[in-house]
Amino acid sequence: MKIQELRSRFPQLKESVYGKPLVYLDNAATSMRLDAVVDKWEQMSLKFNSNLHRAVHAMASKATEEYESARLATADFLNCSEKEIVFTSGATDSLNLLAFSLGESAFFEEGDEILICEGEHHSDIVPWQMLANHKSLLIKVLPINANGEIALSQLPELIGKRTKLCCVAHVSNVLGIINPVAEIARICHEKGCLLSVDGAQAVQHLKVDVRSLDCDFYSFSAHKMFAAPGVGVLYGKLGLLERLQPYQGGGEMIESVSWKGTSYAGVPHRFEAGTRNISSVPAIKPALAFLNDLFLDKEIIDYQENIIKYLLQELNSVPGLHLYGVPSDPSRKIPLFSFTVDGVHHEDLALVMDKMGIALRSGQMCAEPLMDRFGVSGMLRASFAPYNSMEEAEYFTASLKKAISMLK
Amino acid sequence: MNDLEKAKESIIEDFALFDEWLDKYEYIIGLGKNLEMFPVELKTDDRLIKGCQSRVWLDTKVEDGRLYFRADSDAIITKGIISLLISVYNGRTAKEIASDDFAWIETLGLKENLSPTRAGGLASMISTIRREAEANV
Numbered sequence: 001m002k003i004q005e006l007r008s009r010f011p012q013l014k015e016s017v018y019g020k021p022l023v024y025l026d027n028a029a030t031s032m033r034l035d036a037v038v039d040k041w042e043q044m045s046l047k048f049n050s051n052l053h054r055a056v057h058a059m060a061s062k063a064t065e066e067y068e069s070a071r072l073a074t075a076d077f078l079n080c081s082e083k084e085i086v087f088t089s090g091a092t093d094s095l096n097l098l099a100f101s102l103g104e105s106a107f108f109e110e111g112d113e114i115l116i117c118e119g120e121h122h123s124d125i126v127p128w129q130m131l132a133n134h135k136s137l138l139i140k141v142l143p144i145n146a147n148g149e150i151a152l153s154q155l156p157e158l159i160g161k162r163t164k165l166c167c168v169a170h171v172s173n174v175l176g177i178i179n180p181v182a183e184i185a186r187i188c189h190e191k192g193c194l195l196s197v198d199g200a201q202a203v204q205h206l207k208v209d210v211r212s213l214d215c216d217f218y219s220f221s222a223h224k225m226f227a228a229p230g231v232g233v234l235y236g237k238l239g240l241l242e243r244l245q246p247y248q249g250g251g252e253m254i255e256s257v258s259w260k261g262t263s264y265a266g267v268p269h270r271f272e273a274g275t276r277n278i279s280s281v282p283a284i285k286p287a288l289a290f291l292n293d294l295f296l297d298k299e300i301i302d303y304q305e306n307i308i309k310y311l312l313q314e315l316n317s318v319p320g321l322h323l324y325g326v327p328s329d330p331s332r333k334i335p336l337f338s339f340t341v342d343g344v345h346h347e348d349l350a351l352v353m354d355k356m357g358i359a360l361r362s363g364q365m366c367a368e369p370l371m372d373r374f375g376v377s378g379m380l381r382a383s384f385a386p387y388n389s390m391e392e393a394e395y396f397t398a399s400l401k402k403a404i405s406m407l408k
Numbered sequence: 409m410n411d412l413e414k415a416k417e418s419i420i421e422d423f424a425l426f427d428e429w430l431d432k433y434e435y436i437i438g439l440g441k442n443l444e445m446f447p448v449e450l451k452t453d454d455r456l457i458k459g460c461q462s463r464v465w466l467d468t469k470v471e472d473g474r475l476y477f478r479a480d481s482d483a484i485i486t487k488g489i490i491s492l493l494i495s496v497y498n499g500r501t502a503k504e505i506a507s508d509d510f511a512w513i514e515t516l517g518l519k520e521n522l523s524p525t526r527a528g529g530l531a532s533m534i535s536t537i538r539r540e541a542e543a544n545v
């Protein structure tokens with residue numbers, strides 16, 4: 001596919017801001033929405049709106065079919081069984097569900113440990129801290145090195161007898177480095193520890209195969225992969241999900257309810273209480289189909305590799321610019337670049353570049369411990385999606401240089 | 409038109425010279441760069457304005473019922489914005505400031521063109537200046 005053809009599938013890319021063409025480089029926060037996703041959402045809203053599972057009428061069965069086929073498509077996408085796919089409202093919801101349910105399932109004993117990577121997003125820290133407070137567990141930190149890579153050599157010794165769970169992002173939303181999840185899973189499992197992976201930043205860029213990664217849990221949000229907001233996924237190995245207590249109680253998650261006691265439905269429905277996001281969940285299907293094609297598209301892959309190469313070179317040549325997340329193997333980098341510039345505040349840069357039409361993220365980026373690790377109050381981040389063009393990359397670097405000279 | 413109104417008017421006129429937001433920002437950045445040096449020893453927590461994403465310190469001195477402000481920030485645009493405020497209110501009487509409606513800032517359109525966190529910061533700067541004035545009326 002040609003980049004122009006790819007871009008034409010995302011109508012919002014044609015917008016302008018302050019009279020300038022929009023250059024959207026905040027794709028790690030949320031990606032642009034694919035036309036076919038909007039079409040599906042519209043169809044679900046205007047033609048097939050009905051609650052799921054509950055009734056015998058034709059619309060209910062159509063809506064249920066759409067919803068359950070989204071589960072099947074997600075399972076295919078991740079290479080797992082549809083029973084292992086729980087629909088949530090987002091990565092944050094997936095991680096909170098997991099933390100709560102593990103806590104309710106006699107999985108931890110007082111004094112057990114959870115090992116969390118230093119580069120994590122707050123969504124992969126705070127739910128575990130809440131659980132640790134609640135269940136008297138200890139949190140340990142898996143450090144990263146100055147390049148932003150996980151200190152893999154330290155991992156075996158950090159997993160002690162009481163370390164039951166390790167939490168790592170597949171790709172950090174600040175560093176953009178693809179972490180060696182399969183290797184981490186192997187080490188964890190050798191030591192009898194489970195691995196939960198936060199895949200929020202990976203799914204837009206990588207073909208994720210949970211079987212070959214062999215992680216135990218994998219969480220992500222649909223809105224970061226061209227689909228609709230309000231939908232997320234928690235993958236869990238079937239044997240583990242079956243051991244977990246539910247997160248929320250309500251309709252649809254039960255087998256039978258009586259005053260004497262209630263029994264729960266099987267997995268995954270046990271984790272999906274109440275009316276689900278019946279318009280947006282089916283809209284994940286066109287996004288997954290689109291990504292499946294994209295991951296096989298040699299022309300787009302090459303194009304993106306050139307952009308990454310170009311940006312690494314250009315950013316490294318800007319005087320006083322510090323890039324965070326520079327893996328020793330450049331093929332382990334997604335096109336996400338966080339940096340600071342000596343003598344220039346990240347917010348000033350973001351504001352000036354906004355007026356040039358460029359959407360960037362600035363601040364702590366929901367990863368305060370990582371900011372502390374690098375001794376900065378915040379960073380500026382440019383996160384590219386496959387539809388960002390080389391012209392946009394060039395406009396970005398030229399604008400960055402201009403903004404720095406204005407501010408210095 | 410009194411002196412306070414004249415000061416406001418002159419900024420509004422300056423702003424109107426620029427069609428492009430980028431140029432307005434360049435002007436604000438220029439103000440930030442030219443703001444009078446702020447002594448390090450005044451960078452204390454009690455002078456920090458709460459609610460700004462970048463750090464902003466404001467020092468107020470009262471002489472003969474008139475207020476004199478000095479300020480600093482680690483972000484240059486914030487510094488420029490507070491410099492706008494100071495240039496209008498510096499040396500005015502507490503009563504003048506306390507009874508002002510600060511509406512001229514709205515006409516600049518700054519709020520809509522700042523990030524939401526910055527817009528909140530601007531509101532905090534304004535309320536700090538107003539509070540300082542009210543305390544000295």
Ligand SMILES: Cc1ncc(COP(=O)(O)O)c(C=O)c1O
Pocket residue numbers: 028029090091092093121123124169171172173198200201221366
């Ligand atoms: C690495 C990572 N984890 C988790 C999240 C949370 O995703 P959401 O806000 O969609 O729940 C994000 C989103 O910013 C993220 O980048």
